[in-house]
Amino acid sequence: MTTGPGLFLSLEGIDGSGKSTQSRLLAERLQHSGREVVLTREPGGSAGAEEIRALLVAGDPGRWSPETEILLFTAARRDHLERKIDPALARGAIVISDRFADSTRVYQGAARADLRKTVDALHDLMIGREPDLTLIIDMDPDAALSRGLARDSGEDRFEDMGQDFQTRLAKGFHALAEEYPDRCRLIDGRGSAEEVAARVWRAVEQHLQ
Template identity: 70%
Template sequence: MLISFEGIDGCGKTTQARLLAEALRAQGREVVLTREPGGSPGAEEIRRLLVEGAGERWSPETECLLFTAARRDHLERTIRPALDRGATVITDRFADSTRVYQGAARGDLRAMVDRLHALTIGIEPDRSFVIDIDPATGLARGTARGGTEDRFERLGLGFQERLAQGFRALAAEYPDRVRLIDGRGTPDQVAARIRSAL
């Protein structure tokens, strides 16, 4: 299976991806835990271009192209080889993030995002979990992390609110694949909701 975790910045998806990977490994499964942008050497180089620097460093169109290039390398070098050998792949973000960030919140580019995805990626996760939390809470968490990977947090609360709306709309658009998970409570409580939905 290919499983993705999605949501606004600071929603807890990275923690939840790790907890699910640990739970599945405890059942004896081979699990590859990865992330986007990144997950392969070439994609990690592109990651630095995307998540560091000024919020308006790139246009939404350029971001879309860079994210898609990183995703293609990730698919070729990490995801497909793992799926081909029967592993479960859990990725912290995949195409749904591009659909929401560049396709809805940063610009009205959904048609471009979907066409690029069809041409260059061509697969969807078997299950996608959107961790849904209050945008102000997510922004506070993301800001508290510190570090240099804060480009999207710098775009402010209004941007995070548009992201949250976009992810909720995506869950309604793809009800067979996307599960909206209440992100309130302890990490273990959220993890239990995810395992139940899986």
């Protein structure tokens, strides 16, 4: 078993940006280094958090208020942190999470409502951890929404909030990258999955060096 300090990476972006594909490709590449790699996702990643995920990503767009969503996401994240992320980092693994707290900052803290102070207060109280590096896949909202809806995954609640919502999300992630320049990197999401993966890898390499 590899021991030593772990590395926590997160991938963020609007719905349909390709971050899930890029998370998987990055995990595969890092596994070749001989390190243990834990690929996970939010909402979800642990048994309890996956149960909460089912409440959040499916159903009518108006089924929850932004305030209720913040509480549900924080509860899921706390379980995820306790049961998967912290133990993996403690044993020296590389953790790659498809979304983390930045999604709540942008989705509920900015795009759905002006609740950023509430998001940050709950995060400080109940989570208290940030990724070492966050890669934000930057994608045109029109193209991303078309891709996301085409998946017809049954988890389209946020896509169903419409084009204006996706545009607000994109602006929110750009603002986040400006707010946390030491941690966040904007990655051009245009081109093939392999082309985007090369850009992701360059950013990770720079961080590791």
